[in-house]
Amino acid sequence: MDLTDKHEVVCFCNYVTVGDIWRAIDQKGLKSTEDVRAETHAAGVCGSCFSQVCTVTADYLASEKQNPSS
Ligand code: FES
Numbered sequence: 001m002d003l004t005d006k007h008e009v010v011c012f013c014n015y016v017t018v019g020d021i022w023r024a025i026d027q028k029g030l031k032s033t034e035d036v037r038a039e040t041h042a043a044g045v046c047g048s049c050f051s052q053v054c055t056v057t058a059d060y061l062a063s064e065k066q067n068p069s070s
Contacts, residue, residue, distance in 0.1 A: 003056050010052045013045035021056050025064075033057045 002008050006019030024030055024039045033054045037043050043050040 001052065003052060003059065010056055011040075011042035011045075011049040013049075014041040016040045016042035016053075018056050021053065022060055025057070025060055030057075031061070 001010075003010070003018055006017060006022060008018045010016055010018055010021065020040055021036055021042060024036060028035070028039055030036055030039060033043075033050075036053060036057045043053045
């Protein structure tokens with residue numbers, strides 16, 4: 001799984017892609033995996049994708065901090 005590809009599906013239960021998580025973080029100002037889960041429903045069913053959701057969220061938040069664009 002390529003967690004830097006926006007088309008990659010992270011959560012199969014709710015069909016949430018990497019890009020969906022990035023967009024939710026940008027549009028809603030999310031700060032944590034829990035925020036992402038509440039907003040996108042990723043990792044909200046079987047939970048098997050939780051570590052990937054954490055990784056995508058943490059990596060994106062870290063990259064935003066290094067390159068503040070807004
Ligand atoms: S694959 Fe994400 S909750 Fe099941």
